[in-house]
Amino acid sequence: MAAAERDLERFTVEAEAAADASRLAQAALSEAETQAATAAVELDAARAAVDAAQEDVASLGREAFMGADPLGEAAALLAAGGPEELMDRAATLDILGESRAQRLEEFEVIEGRQQRAEQVARTAVTERDAAARATAEAEAAAQAQLVASQQAYDAVAGQKAALDQQLRDAEISLLAAQGVADPSAVRDAQQRAELAAARAGSAALVAGRVTSCYGSRSGAMHNGVDIAAPIGTPIYAPASGVVLDAGPANGFGLAVYIQHADGTITLYGHINQYFVSAGQQVAAGQQVAEVGNRGQSTGSHLHFETHQGGLYQNRVNPAPWLSARGITLGGGC
Numbered sequence: 001m002a003a004a005e006r007d008l009e010r011f012t013v014e015a016e017a018a019a020d021a022s023r024l025a026q027a028a029l030s031e032a033e034t035q036a037a038t039a040a041v042e043l044d045a046a047r048a049a050v051d052a053a054q055e056d057v058a059s060l061g062r063e064a065f066m067g068a069d070p071l072g073e074a075a076a077l078l079a080a081g082g083p084e085e086l087m088d089r090a091a092t093l094d095i096l097g098e099s100r101a102q103r104l105e106e107f108e109v110i111e112g113r114q115q116r117a118e119q120v121a122r123t124a125v126t127e128r129d130a131a132a133r134a135t136a137e138a139e140a141a142a143q144a145q146l147v148a149s150q151q152a153y154d155a156v157a158g159q160k161a162a163l164d165q166q167l168r169d170a171e172i173s174l175l176a177a178q179g180v181a182d183p184s185a186v187r188d189a190q191q192r193a194e195l196a197a198a199r200a201g202s203a204a205l206v207a208g209r210v211t212s213c214y215g216s217r218s219g220a221m222h223n224g225v226d227i228a229a230p231i232g233t234p235i236y237a238p239a240s241g242v243v244l245d246a247g248p249a250n251g252f253g254l255a256v257y258i259q260h261a262d263g264t265i266t267l268y269g270h271i272n273q274y275f276v277s278a279g280q281q282v283a284a285g286q287q288v289a290e291v292g293n294r295g296q297s298t299g300s301h302l303h304f305e306t307h308q309g310g311l312y313q314n315r316v317n318p319a320p321w322l323s324a325r326g327i328t329l330g331g332g333c
Contacts, residue, residue, distance in 0.1 A: 019251025253294025
């Protein structure tokens with residue numbers, strides 16, 4: 001039975017690890033798409049600036065053509081009405097010369113900006129396409145892993161159910177041999193007491209049994225705590241906070257994210273349905289969702305994470321944070 005429990009944990013963690021890789025690939029794709037869109041906007045602006053500058057250069061050509069006669073400027077000076085007007089006209093001609101040179105220099109700068117924008121845009125599109133391919137591959141791998149994990153999980157779950165029944169029968173036989181009047185009822189009462197004890201520690205979060213703790217599991221990093229419970233089991237906020245998001249989530253199917261007063265963000269994944277919305281203030285002990293089996297999940301359970309420094313910035317062991325709020329986890333967490 002212990003081996004079966006370890007196998008069930010491994011299948012669940014492997015499915016969640018594949019989903020995590022898919023989520024990271026999706027985040028990279030979103031970032032690449034944003035960069036590509038920004039580069040496209042910059043390229044459009046650069047092209048518009050070049051078009052405007054080209055028109056300006058064309059006007060300079062027309063000005064030069066119209067003033068091709070070198071006597072034109074001298075004639076303008078000779079036509080001055082006096083010394084003061086002569087100085088003004090000469091100064092004006094100097095300024096026009098400097099302005100034309102500056103306008104040509106600006107055109108060269110704008111052309112360089114367009115060339116850089118085109119290179120950035122090409123690079124961004126290449127990176128976006130690569131991210132899209134990586135996302136598709138990660139999603140396909142996650143789905144394949146889920147199918148394999150689900151099949152293995154179902155097989156081992158069937159084996160464990162048979163072992164559970166064998167154990168129960170043996171314990172009832174032992175109680176009967178010890179002279180217990182109603183061994184079946186006594187065993188059922190003992191089992192209910194054991195289940196209640198297992199659920200007592202995490203009851204303020206969800207009444208269930210911890211099946212996987214935070215840390216390296218079966219060669220994969222498990223970034224949260226898994227608590228097995230039947231679909232529909234209530235999930236409560238362990239502390240007051242503000243809902244950052246609630247709804248579809250890559251890998252988790254549906255998830256709720258809550259930010260608490262100390263900045264910690266708690267995540268509730270694979271939920272069946274949620275009862276809060278983004279921006280809503282929730283109190284400690286308020287039901288926010290119910291246990292489900294959505295997304296990359298091999299069995300009904302709550303996947304609970306704590307993030308510090310921002311969403312998905314630093315996913316830390318949830319046990320100390322929960323313990324500080326009077327919630328203890330079993331399963332060696």
